[in-house]
Amino acid sequence: MNAVVLAVVVMVALSMMRVSVAFALVLASVVGGLAAGMPMNAIVQAFNEGLGGGAGVALAYATLGAFAVALSQTGIAQRLSARVVEHVNASGRTQREMAVVKWGLLGCLMLAGFAAETVVPVHIAFIPILVPPLLHVMNRLQLDRRLTACVITFSITMMYMAVPVGFGTIFLNDILIGNINQAGAAEGLVVSTAQAPLAMLIPALGMVAGVAIALFSYRGKRQYADRPVAGEHRLEADTRLTRRQIALIVAALVSALAVQLWTGSMVFGGLVGFGFLSMSGVMRWRDQDDVTTQGMRLMAQVGFIMIAAAGFAAVMKASGEIPALVSGSVELIGERRGVAALVMLLVGLFITMGIGSSFSTVPIIASIYVPLALGFGFSPLAVIALVGTAAALGDAGSPASDSTLGPTAGLNADGQHDHIWDTVVPTFLHFNLPLMAAGWIAAMIL
Numbered sequence: 001m002n003a004v005v006l007a008v009v010v011m012v013a014l015s016m017m018r019v020s021v022a023f024a025l026v027l028a029s030v031v032g033g034l035a036a037g038m039p040m041n042a043i044v045q046a047f048n049e050g051l052g053g054g055a056g057v058a059l060a061y062a063t064l065g066a067f068a069v070a071l072s073q074t075g076i077a078q079r080l081s082a083r084v085v086e087h088v089n090a091s092g093r094t095q096r097e098m099a100v101v102k103w104g105l106l107g108c109l110m111l112a113g114f115a116a117e118t119v120v121p122v123h124i125a126f127i128p129i130l131v132p133p134l135l136h137v138m139n140r141l142q143l144d145r146r147l148t149a150c151v152i153t154f155s156i157t158m159m160y161m162a163v164p165v166g167f168g169t170i171f172l173n174d175i176l177i178g179n180i181n182q183a184g185a186a187e188g189l190v191v192s193t194a195q196a197p198l199a200m201l202i203p204a205l206g207m208v209a210g211v212a213i214a215l216f217s218y219r220g221k222r223q224y225a226d227r228p229v230a231g232e233h234r235l236e237a238d239t240r241l242t243r244r245q246i247a248l249i250v251a252a253l254v255s256a257l258a259v260q261l262w263t264g265s266m267v268f269g270g271l272v273g274f275g276f277l278s279m280s281g282v283m284r285w286r287d288q289d290d291v292t293t294q295g296m297r298l299m300a301q302v303g304f305i306m307i308a309a310a311g312f313a314a315v316m317k318a319s320g321e322i323p324a325l326v327s328g329s330v331e332l333i334g335e336r337r338g339v340a341a342l343v344m345l346l347v348g349l350f351i352t353m354g355i356g357s358s359f360s361t362v363p364i365i366a367s368i369y370v371p372l373a374l375g376f377g378f379s380p381l382a383v384i385a386l387v388g389t390a391a392a393l394g395d396a397g398s399p400a401s402d403s404t405l406g407p408t409a410g411l412n413a414d415g416q417h418d419h420i421w422d423t424v425v426p427t428f429l430h431f432n433l434p435l436m437a438a439g440w441i442a443a444m445i446l
Helices: 003-016 021-035 040-072 076-089 095-117 123-130 132-141 145-162 167-183 195-199 201-217 243-263 266-280 285-319 321-333 337-355 358-375 380-392 402-411 419-445
Strands: none
Touching: 003 021, 003 285, 003 337, 021 040, 021 285, 040 123, 040 243, 040 266, 040 285, 095 123, 095 132, 095 145, 123 132, 123 145, 123 402, 145 167, 145 201, 145 380, 145 402, 145 419, 167 195, 167 358, 167 380, 195 201, 195 380, 201 380, 201 419, 243 266, 266 285, 337 358, 337 380, 337 419, 358 380, 380 419, 402 419
């Protein structure tokens, strides 16, 4: 068995056995490296060198968690949640009215995800701020959080796949088209950025089909205990915010977003926002360290997994088994064009699930897939669809992907949402299978 495939299988199997995902990534790195013939010291060196790639992301999420908890001290999100709960609890509410609230809540979360990938490119930064205060509403509605996880994952994945705005500009124009042109230069292949949305339209429709299936799969009610939410600040009935506090809270929100867009860093955006909230007086000065610790604890799981995933990816790259996986698959294909498309998509699924980032997968597979696809006679649009879909496969459904870690960070704020069984498995089943089918159809008809 190829070392990359073996490592991914070990990582997924351990995660599903409820072993910590971070530990599963470390153990899978060792198994994959040894299977590839790497000495133990080389595995450790590659893993350690790769850790730095995830440190920046981990620090960003920790800072974001501190900002989210500090924002919760203002009570703004809790007041909104309380208003919704009061509306839901009002006597005489019909099932139809409850359904309107439920679907309206899911629709708002989906729109927030769309905006976070495009016009307000904050990616998963909105989740730990917006979702935890709404858990009490979800509990009252008996909303299945697996459905919520699928809706959020869909909203933050589908947009960068098909819409060249915000993160979509980076994925489609800079990474996908840039790497395809670089890999296809020797064969005379030149594709334009205008072709990317057209090529990825059919795969994006596969994502739409996946979320539609999830809406049906998890339409039933699910009971949750009404537990305290991590970092939640219980407000007294007579608590009021002064005009100065409201002004500083607004300044914190605006400045956090503006600084993040200006610097491209969630770390600096979160720090500036936290600074404004500190000056507002909504939390005592001596409590700032406790608030920061609570926030970092809220996002600690995400941070450690992202660091371990960076080390895992470095070992897989150093093993040299990724090109071997592709070339070995080619030997099984023969001259069958349809089988070639399917195998390329399957290999992309394994690579992305291990690395945890579709953005990082494209440079790895483009140099191999583009000449291979051209050799089988695929059109330029089909090449874009193949490489883009192969990279996106596994982003939803990977234990180490921020597309699954983000929803878990918000939905598990009260300890009732399991990362593997309530986020990873549902998103894998509902998105990767339709996406693979849609990607194959796109490659065959474009």
